[in-house]
Amino acid sequence: MTRLPFSGPIHLGPLLLLLLWGCCITPSWGAGGAALADGAPFPLMDLPAPDSAADLDYLNLRRPESDSKKPVSVPNIGADIVIIEIFSLYCPFCQVAAPAVNDIFDLLARSPELGAHVKLIGIGVGNSAYEVDFFKKKYNIQFPLFPDPDFEIYQCLNNPRTPYFICVKNFPNGSSKIVHTHLGGIQNPQKFIDTVLDAAGPEKGDKP
């Protein structure tokens, strides 16, 4: 117990705990913009057409085969839920997070129920096609990664810090809405998937 001037005795323990909490909290948007809101429409944007036939096959795009060279939009991805990882080759936290994100992909791929309905993509902000490909090979990433070399997509998403996960629900009418966002790495891939599924609600009948 400590006695401070002009006050009664005071226990420092709880105060120290509060101070420690204050130091641990990393402001989510310290160097970025405002967080995207759950329930908001997903911003309109084009992703470059994938070069890889495997990526095209995975995305199961809702458009004719002849349009395979055209940019991709998230609502056009053949999945009820799209989990988008915003990352950078140059982001050390994204490097550390890569194995856990791969675990998310593996869990989805192994599930006959989820695999066709939940897709995972990554957008490399400020990264060239080479850099995105380097990251993909370095961490043996099996899901499509898209380059955003001039930060155009990054700006549409309010300049988030990385890694940042945006979980989008696609509707039959072609619209999409954000159902969950997560800043930072993933501690528990299964729990993350469960959280996303809970946030997305029923697969059909939910209004956009």
Place this chain on the structure above:
Amino acid sequence: MKTKLMRMAKGAAIALLLTVEPYPAFPADLGGSIYHPGHLKPVDSRMTVVIGDPAPDFSLPAVSGRTVRLSEFRGKKNVVLSFVPAAWTPVCSDQWPGYNIAESLFEANDATLLGITVDNIPTLHAWTHQMGTLWFEVLSDFWPHGGVAGRYGVLRSNGTAERAIFIIDKNGILRFAHVEDINRRPDLGMIALELERAAHHPASQP
């Protein structure tokens, strides 16, 4: 009453601690340690070296504690010099963490990487320490201030270095020189391409 209040305060503090996000995100402000200089003049220097000429030799102290001389790599390794403007600034703070996972790229081209800034050793130690363990040497061009940056023609008028890449082959010949817009990172693909050229297509001897 006081004991009950203290217990409640402790419980609240613990509950708050449990809500802490254990994974920080990037770019981390590191408690406000990253200085944001705003948008800078893209290039503020004039290169003084010529591709095809011998690269100016130099000797600089490294964060590792040793002194690194460029010519020590003659006959052994191709060398990539990565000048970045300053420690504790945004673009610089994420450029080298990217090279840190690209060691295989350099190994494939029998090359090493030397990171150089005009900061002093203690500053570089603190800054690079938060990047984790780097596989490459980080050199201080602090004194004479910017001496090496100046000889390569990449010292800006405010005393920082340009964001520049130089590739020197095993014969000590300058094979590639690039000054990037200081507000952007140079593309790793460009470095890979030019390094592969320097490593596998030797220039003729002078």
